[in-house]
Amino acid sequence: MGQAAGTPAVQQARTRVPWTTIAVTFLVAATLVAVVLLAAYAGPWLEPPDRVAVVIAVAALQLTLAVVVAKAAPGDVTGPLLASLGLILVVTNCVRTEEVGIFEGTWMLLYLPLALVLIVVPGGRPASGLWRVVTAVLCGVVGTFVVGNAVRSTVAPESNELTVVGFVLLALFFVLVVACAFAPFARYRHAGALERIRLRWVLVSGLSLPLTLLLCWASYLAFGTPDLVGIGLLVMFLAIPAGAAIALTRPQLFDVDRVTVSAVTALVLLAVALTGLSVAGAAAGTGMDEWPAVTAAVTAASTALACVVAFPFARRGFDRLLYPERARSVAQLRRLSWRVDAGLEGPEGVEDVLRASLRDPGLVIAYRRLADHTLVRLDGQLVAAGTAFTAVRSRGEEIGAIVPSATRAKRPAAAIARATAPLLDAVRLRSELTIAAAEAEASRERMLRAGYEERRRLERDLHDGAQQRLVALGMQLRVLQRGAGADDPIAAALDEAVAQLGTAVVELRQLAHGVRPSALDDGLAAALAELERLSPKTIELDVRAGELPDAIATTAYFVVNEAVANALRHAEASRIRVLVRHECDELLVRVSDDGCGGAAPRTTGGLTGLSDRVAALGGRLSLRSSAETGTTVEASLPCGS
Amino acid sequence: MRIVIGEDSALFREGMAALLESAGHEIVGRAATGAAAVAQVRAHRPDVVVLDVRMPHGDEGIGAALEIRAWDPPTPVMLLSQHIETRRTVELLTSGAIGYLLKDRVLDVDEFLLSLERVAAGGTALDPDVVTRLLGAARASSVLDALTPRELDVLRLMAEGWSNAAIGARLFLSERTVETHIGSVFAKLSLDGSPDGNRRVRAILAYLETQTA
Numbered sequence: 001m002g003q004a005a006g007t008p009a010v011q012q013a014r015t016r017v018p019w020t021t022i023a024v025t026f027l028v029a030a031t032l033v034a035v036v037l038l039a040a041y042a043g044p045w046l047e048p049p050d051r052v053a054v055v056i057a058v059a060a061l062q063l064t065l066a067v068v069v070a071k072a073a074p075g076d077v078t079g080p081l082l083a084s085l086g087l088i089l090v091v092t093n094c095v096r097t098e099e100v101g102i103f104e105g106t107w108m109l110l111y112l113p114l115a116l117v118l119i120v121v122p123g124g125r126p127a128s129g130l131w132r133v134v135t136a137v138l139c140g141v142v143g144t145f146v147v148g149n150a151v152r153s154t155v156a157p158e159s160n161e162l163t164v165v166g167f168v169l170l171a172l173f174f175v176l177v178v179a180c181a182f183a184p185f186a187r188y189r190h191a192g193a194l195e196r197i198r199l200r201w202v203l204v205s206g207l208s209l210p211l212t213l214l215l216c217w218a219s220y221l222a223f224g225t226p227d228l229v230g231i232g233l234l235v236m237f238l239a240i241p242a243g244a245a246i247a248l249t250r251p252q253l254f255d256v257d258r259v260t261v262s263a264v265t266a267l268v269l270l271a272v273a274l275t276g277l278s279v280a281g282a283a284a285g286t287g288m289d290e291w292p293a294v295t296a297a298v299t300a301a302s303t304a305l306a307c308v309v310a311f312p313f314a315r316r317g318f319d320r321l322l323y324p325e326r327a328r329s330v331a332q333l334r335r336l337s338w339r340v341d342a343g344l345e346g347p348e349g350v351e352d353v354l355r356a357s358l359r360d361p362g363l364v365i366a367y368r369r370l371a372d373h374t375l376v377r378l379d380g381q382l383v384a385a386g387t388a389f390t391a392v393r394s395r396g397e398e399i400g401a402i403v404p405s406a407t408r409a410k411r412p413a414a415a416i417a418r419a420t421a422p423l424l425d426a427v428r429l430r431s432e433l434t435i436a437a438a439e440a441e442a443s444r445e446r447m448l449r450a451g452y453e454e455r456r457r458l459e460r461d462l463h464d465g466a467q468q469r470l471v472a473l474g475m476q477l478r479v480l481q482r483g484a485g486a487d488d489p490i491a492a493a494l495d496e497a498v499a500q501l502g503t504a505v506v507e508l509r510q511l512a513h514g515v516r517p518s519a520l521d522d523g524l525a526a527a528l529a530e531l532e533r534l535s536p537k538t539i540e541l542d543v544r545a546g547e548l549p550d551a552i553a554t555t556a557y558f559v560v561n562e563a564v565a566n567a568l569r570h571a572e573a574s575r576i577r578v579l580v581r582h583e584c585d586e587l588l589v590r591v592s593d594d595g596c597g598g599a600a601p602r603t604t605g606g607l608t609g610l611s612d613r614v615a616a617l618g619g620r621l622s623l624r625s626s627a628e629t630g631t632t633v634e635a636s637l638p639c640g641s
Numbered sequence: 642m643r644i645v646i647g648e649d650s651a652l653f654r655e656g657m658a659a660l661l662e663s664a665g666h667e668i669v670g671r672a673a674t675g676a677a678a679v680a681q682v683r684a685h686r687p688d689v690v691v692l693d694v695r696m697p698h699g700d701e702g703i704g705a706a707l708e709i710r711a712w713d714p715p716t717p718v719m720l721l722s723q724h725i726e727t728r729r730t731v732e733l734l735t736s737g738a739i740g741y742l743l744k745d746r747v748l749d750v751d752e753f754l755l756s757l758e759r760v761a762a763g764g765t766a767l768d769p770d771v772v773t774r775l776l777g778a779a780r781a782s783s784v785l786d787a788l789t790p791r792e793l794d795v796l797r798l799m800a801e802g803w804s805n806a807a808i809g810a811r812l813f814l815s816e817r818t819v820e821t822h823i824g825s826v827f828a829k830l831s832l833d834g835s836p837d838g839n840r841r842v843r844a845i846l847a848y849l850e851t852q853t854a
Contacts, residue, residue: 463723464695467745468650474748475656482663482750498748505745509724518724519774526774533773 018074027083028063031090038094045096055093058237062086065245072249076124078117082241085113089237105149108173112142114240115180118206121244122198127187134183138176145169181206193408198247200256205243207263208236214270221277222300224289255414257323264322265315269307277303326413329357333419340423347426348378354402354420358412362405365420367428368398375401378431390414394421399428444616445551452554455516462512467505474501517557524553528560528578537568537576545582552639555613556580556589559621562606563591563633572596573630587639592632597625607633642688642761645670647678647705648721649696657691657747664754675701679708682716689761694722694730706733717760721747725770737842740766740802756802765802765842772800787829795822800845 035056038046046052063086070079092106119126119135126132148165184202191199212232219228277299284291291299320327332353339345351365366375366383375383383389389401390411402412402420481494512518519527525543532539548556560578567573573595581588607623614621619637644666648654651673658668670681675696682690690709694702706718710733719740720730730741740760746768747753756766776785776797785793791812798808805823809816826832832845 459724468653468723471744471747472650472652472656474745475653475660478748478750479656479659479663482660502745502748505748509745512724518726521726522774529776530774 018070020070020074020076020079023080024066024070024083027080027087028067031059031063031083031087034087034090035094038090047094047096052094054234055089058234059086059089061238062089062241065241069245069248073124076120076248078121078124078244078248081113081116081120082244085110085237085241088113102150102153104153105146108142108145111173111177112138114236115177117240117244118180118202119183121184121202122195122247127183127190131183131186134176134179137172138180141169141172141176145173181209194251197251197256200260201243201247201251202240204256204260204263205239207267208232208239210267211270212236214267214274217274217278218270221274221281222289222296252411257326257413258415261315261319261322265311265318268318269310269314273303273307323413325358326416329354329412329416330419332357333416333423337419337422340426347423347430350420350423350427351378354412354416358404358416360405360408362407363412364403365400365424365427366403367400367424367431370428370432378427380431380435390417392417392421392424394425400424441616441618444612445618448555448613448616449551452516452551455554459512459516459518462508462515463518467508467512470501470505470508474498474505477501516554520550520553520557524548524556524580527553527557528580531557531561531564532578535564535568537573539564540575540577542578543580545580545587548582548587549639551617552587552637555617555619555637556587556635558613559589559610559633559635560591562610563631566606566633567591567593567595567631570595570598582639585639587637589635589637590632591634592630594630597627597629597631610635642666642758643669643685645672645678645681645685645687645690647672647675647681647690647696647702648693649673650693653693653744660747660750661691664750674698675705678702678705682709687716689717689719689757691719691721691757694720694726700726703730703733706739710739717763719757719760719766725768725774730771734765734767734771737765738763741771742766742768743770759802767801767842769797769801772797775800788826792822792826792829795819796826796845799823799826799841802842 047055062082066079066082066086069076069082073079088106088109092103092110095103115138116135119131126135145166148169152163184199184206188196188199188203212229212235215228215232216226219226222228280299281291289296316327333350336345336347336349336353340347351363354365355361355363364377364383366377366389368374369376375389377383383401383403387403387406388411389403390413391398392400392402399421402417404412477494477498481491481498484491484494517527517530519530524545528541528543532541545556560580564576564578567576573593576591576593579588579590579592607621611621614635614637617637619635621633621635623631623633625631644661646654646657646661646668648657648671654671654673658671662668669685669687670678672678672681673696675692675698678690678692690706692702692706694700696702702720702722706720709716709718715738717738717740719742720733721742721744723744725743733739734741738760740756742753742756746756760766776793785796788796794812795808798811803811805816805819808814809819812819814822
């Protein structure tokens with residue numbers, strides 16, 4: 001391998017193609033050539049066609065996985081290892097090796113890539129010096145065994161006995177292969193979080209080994225021969241490459257914990273069933289293979305049915321046993337869901353529940369905003385891009401995420417995300433609604449303030465512009481008038497013109513006053529006093545209000561102005577009373593009359609507009625009107641500084 | 642009289658100058674900013690200054706008036722404004738030899754000239770709107786509840802700066818009746834009723850100011 005890595009390194013510098021791609025390409029080509037050659041020349045030594053077809057199909061899958069791995073992890077030796085597995089499988093399993101002496105020891109080759117995959121995944125190299133030694137010795141043993149067998153079969157084809165050297169090599173081989181099965185465990189202890197997830201995939205795929213053993217047991221039990229082992233081996237030859245490929249390319253593809261629990265459950269159930277059948281056989285005195293066909297079939301079918309029924313329960317049990325944290329989380333989330341449904345709690349508690357049950361105080365629940373799908377926390381803070389999280393889905397749409405602390409690279413399980421989904425959905429809609437409502441309210445208030453500012457400017461412009469010009473014009477006319485002499489008819493005309501100008505100025509002043517009474521600059525009390533002075537009927541003013549924010553004072557003024565105007569216009573009132581009080585961060589404005597009532601928000605459009613203004617500042621406007629008690633308009637405006 | 646005009650609108654400034662000259666007064670200085678007006682007053686020592694409250698940089702006129710009033714002896718100032726603002730002016734108004742009128746009062750030339758002369762003589766001339774606003778604010782805080790409507794009318798005219806005789810003429814009352822009302826107002830508001838007209842206005846304004854501040 002060292003040599004293989006050396007030569008192509010030069011090539012990589014020149015062409016930038018990783019050596020693994022070249023190696024995999026070469027091995028795929030070699031496998032194709034081998035298939036063609038075997039089909040053309042193997043003739044009588046070829047295995048039956050159905051077996052050849054299965055072998056080629058498995059090899060094709062392995063080669064595909066090899067290509068995927070080589071693409072996803074260039075420079076990682078795993079790709080070429082998987083590809084070589086395909087080549088070896090074709091060469092050693094399509095030919096009847098017992099017929100061709102030279103091939104006799106090649107079965108050992110088949111296990112070499114699998115053992116090496118267990119040693120190098122993930123990372124592409126043995127974890128330590130010890131494992132490098134194991135790798136080297138294993139390669140040496142397999143090489144010696146294969147070559148030795150080939151030589152022996154050529155030199156002395158008749159001697160079929162196991163030599164001492166052969167026995168030692170076999171023993172060494174078994175010890176080393178079993179050792180390789182422990183390589184991922186040895187690695188696991190020092191692995192980081194993501195590497196652990198990769199290793200879990202390797203370990204899960206390694207469960208195909210006990211499966212093979214259990215199938216061997218089942219085969220002996222049912223048929224008295226180890227035929228089913230072939231299926232187990234087939235599974236192993238696919239499972240380990242697949243596990244390695246997932247570990248290297250998409251470790252987060254599925255929830256590996258879930259896969260592990262399912263696999264362990266299935267194996268344990270299988271073992272229990274086989275034990276039961278064995279005990280039954282022993283009790284009956286005859287092996288199952290000697291039972292009458294019907295009895296055997298019924299027993300097997302009922303056992304299988306029992307396993308199927310027991311599977312979900314057993315899985316839940318193993319889940320609790322292997323991942324107690326997750327089971328606790330899901331149970332607590334269900335309890336919270338129930339309490340939320342019953343109206344006992346708000347869904348916002350979901351974050352605290354998960355923090356407590358997953359023992360991760362830094363865990364954060366985030367949801368995707370409806371407007372732009374950005375991931376935000378419950379307090380509106382953005383979640384940094386690139387943070388690892390478990391997506392939470394509802395109705396096929398990603399609605400949010402569970403974000404563990406940065407120190408915990410392992411993401412919360414999908415089962416937890418599923419239990420979180422209904423709660424997070426509710427949280428999301430609630431907070432989106434709250435934000436939207438607050439935004440609407442804020443924008444309404446902004447518009448109101450902008451409107452008042454606009455009125456103030458317009459009022460100033462009227463005073464400083466048109467009004468000032470008219471007065472200046474009037475002064476010029478007065479000068480002309482004085483020059484004309486008292487009995488000149490021109491003087492009388494000029495006097496009349498100035499009087500007209502004076503009226504225009506007064507009208508302009510009234511217009512500006514309607515836009516915004518300048519008396520408001522001196523406070524609400526001054527503005528209301530002026531309103532009273534200009535009113536045709538006496539208004540009883542009782543104003544006790546200190547300094548108020550401009551928007552509050554202006555709104556209060558318009559409330560009084562409109563209510564008084566209504567009373568004067570429609571109510572035939574004899575008394576109009578205005579009460580203004582500033583108490584406890586609230587301004588109360590009440591305008592009451594003793595008129596004939598009949599005011600309703602719909603008929604008095606001006607009051608509807610007022611109600612909007614008052615609401616924009618977070619206040620309330622109420623209207624009571626009847627023929628007996630007259631009309632009372634009352635507004636309360638919050639004015640906490 | 643020798644007069645300085647401080648007014649940023651050229652149209653209005655020249656109109657005012659022409660009007661005052663036609664009435665026989667002498668315009669000794671014209672200024673478009675508060676600072677320029679102060680300089681003109683310092684150079685010419687006029688009998689009275691006519692100042693626009695609002696000039697290019699906000700209410701410059703009030704700043705200029707305050708500066709001129711601080712000198713010894715203070716020059717009388719007539720402030721003109723496009724609209725009433727009492728917040729910054731009340732303090733100024735309590736000092737005497739001061740006027741504060743809306744600009745459109747100028748069109749009633751005879752009364753405007755009378756007011757100007759009163760101010761130049763050390764008296765006070767307040768716009769009825771200013772007085773209404775001060776009284777209104779005081780009334781809103783119910784300090785004037787004790788006064789009868791007639792007494793309120795008298796108080797209003799006193800605050801504008803009129804003499805007892807002028808008040809009587811305007812309200813169709815004898816001067817003696819006016820004096821009775823005034824005595825009653827002063828008693829109800831617990832004010833020191835000095836016979837001097839100007840000090841009387843000052844006392845009223847100071848009183849209104851403390852009640853509305």
